[in-house]
Amino acid sequence: MKRSPKLMILTASYGEGHIQAARSLQQRLYSEGMKDVSIIDLMKEAHPLLHSITSTLYLKSTKSSKYGLDYYGWTYYMTRDTKPDGTWGKAFNYLGRKKLKEIVELERPDAIINTFPFGAAPELGREHGIPTFTIVTDYALHARWFHPDTYKYYVGAPELRLEMALKGFKPERIEVSGIPVREAFHQTASIPAVRSGITERFDKEKKLVLISAGSYGVLHHLDQMIYTLLEAGGCQLAVVCGRNEKLRQRLEATHGYHPHVHIFGFVDRIHELMAASSCIVTKAGGLTLTEALTLRLPIFIYKPFRGQEKENALFLQAKGAASIALSADDLAAQILQFLADPEIGRAMKRGMSFLPSGSAAETIVKDVIRSLESRLLQSV
Incomplete structure (x- = not known):
């Protein structure tokens, strides 16, 4: 032109x-x-x-x-x-x-x-x-x-x-x-994971479970979820509160002392945090899911809201790319099974092959x- x-x-x-x-x-x-x-x-x-x-x-x-x-x-x-x-x-x-x-x-x-x-x-x-x-x-x-x-x-x-x-x-x-989605997700997906300032604090020997719990977060039983996963051992948690400062302060007060619980507020370089994670617990918005799909990050969805979020969740579950849980106990059980069996993660990543490349x-x-x-x- x-x-x-x-x-x-x-x-x-x-x-x-x-x-x-x-x-x-x-x-x-x-x-x-x-x-x-x-x-x-x-x-x-x-x-x-x-x-x-x-x-x-x-x-x-x-x-x-x-x-x-x-x-x-x-x-x-x-x-x-x-x-x-x-x-x-x-x-x-x-x-x-x-x-x-x-x-x-x-x-x-x-x-x-x-x-x-x-x-x-x-x-x-x-x-x-x-x-x-x-x-x-x-x-x-x-x-x-x-x-x-x-x-x-x-x-x-x-x-x-x-x-x-x-x-x-x-x-x-x-x-x-x-x-x-932002170009940073595609760039991160195309290069090997590197440790950055935001991920330096993590234990390299433990798998990282990323939980999105901000203003549009997914867990009404967040504390129960954290305790269940920590009791089982073998993993560490990164909990992102977004711009929900009240939630961040509460979680810092109740869980901040634990060496394997990492509490974050708003994270601008969320792609780096996601790239360092083994899986993500998130809401079922189209963009959030696509960010995870771009990084081939296994997805766990807790009680998706009726409407497009529920339909998004059902679509990805049918593909094998995501798992839906309707209770905190079921969610914890799904994640623990995922952490114990590497084939589950490999199968979920294969289910993401529908995503157009580039x-x-x-x-x-x-x-x-x-x-x-x-x-x-x-x-x-």
């Missing part, structure tokens, strides 16, 4: 996954020479009050679901097969439309990239002659991702491409790219650029 195109990435801050995918794409676009790339948190920009309410409800739903009030899971399954021209579809596609129209008419981007299912984007794109590219950031399909005006889709596994084709989508409009961000970005160049040539 004679000039660097102007690209707009739409995302939403419900959890970190959609934002992280957007940033990974932006960095890759920069590395490919694209200079004008913006990221817009559309719900936050267009509906700040609604965004505040819904993001709070999203967080609280992970807590209330254990008491039987699973409103997020209920709405997920209720709207899973809605049509774009149906009542729910029209309502979803209206979200952010007015604000996005203002931005599009002001900025005049050459392409819009969705890392969150905004139906308003392909509709406005059609009206303004702007192609819209959508990255599905889960291993399960939901109707909200689909819109007939989307120029191209990028999915994480061949099964999703087949499922979309069976729903009537043109196969040539669906690319099995993988889900974009960087998803690179695959997507190069394909978007080719598509724009092709459209430009056709218009000449």
